Amino acid sequence: MVSKRSRPGNRTGVGMFILILFLVAVSGVVYFQTDLLRMVEKEPGLSGLVSVRGGVSLEQLKLTAGEIGIINSAVDRYRDTFTGVKLVVDSVGRIDHVEPGTVLVMAVELQTSGELVVKSWSRKLPRSKLVAQLTSYMAKAADEYNEFKRFPDVKQNFKTLYI
Structure with missing residues (x-):
């Protein structure tokens, strides 16, 4: 008999879900923090000094x-x-x-x-x-x-x- 814990099918689904969630989180951070995906040019601003x-x-x-x-x-x-x-x-x-x-x-x-x-x-x-x-x-x-x-x-x- 095969126990329910050792079934490879359940781990693959959970692993894929965690991987997709991680990729979405990283993409969001890159998008909002660096504006790499935006092609809009920002207005120039005064130096921070x-x-x-x-x-x-x-x-x-x-x-x-x-x-x-x-x-x-x-x-x-x-x-x-x-x-x-x-x-x-x-x-x-x-x-x-x-x-x-x-x-x-x-x-x-x-x-x-x-x-x-x-x-x-x-x-x-x-x-x-x-x-x-x-x-x-x-x-x-x-x-x-x-x-x-x-x-x-x-x-x-x-x-x-x-x-």
């Missing part, structure tokens, strides 16, 4: 793909100098939506790998010049900070460097 805060949100700024690319390129260029970029943007008066001619108030905080923060003074500028001013400031701040680092005895006494 950049944060925007203040009275004007990132969505209100309506940065174009080209502007995002310029900002990300500048952040990548100065990655060894600055570990984070905080952009503070406010409006002059109350605004509902931002246009290229809208006057904004911008200030920038650049985090360094040490305890020092490089800050800009607030400045008024039209929205159309925001990205150019930001990248120009980052270049100037990187030069000044690298010059500042040459003097270790002075560096110990400062927590914030305004440019």
Whole structure:
């Protein structure tokens, strides 16, 4: 007599069910975590090192793909100098939506790998010049900070460097 436990037919069905369930689970993880199966191109986003805060949100700024690319390129260029970029943007008066001619108030905080923060003074500028001013400031701040680092005895006494 053959016992019910040793019948090969039952194991094959259960084994196939477990195998199919495993393949479905792995396929789901691959699909949702990596988007390998999607052919839709994602919109470009700002680098994770950049944060925007203040009275004007990132969505209100309506940065174009080209502007995002310029900002990300500048952040990548100065990655060894600055570990984070905080952009503070406010409006002059109350605004509902931002246009290229809208006057904004911008200030920038650049985090360094040490305890020092490089800050800009607030400045008024039209929205159309925001990205150019930001990248120009980052270049100037990187030069000044690298010059500042040459003097270790002075560096110990400062927590914030305004440019």
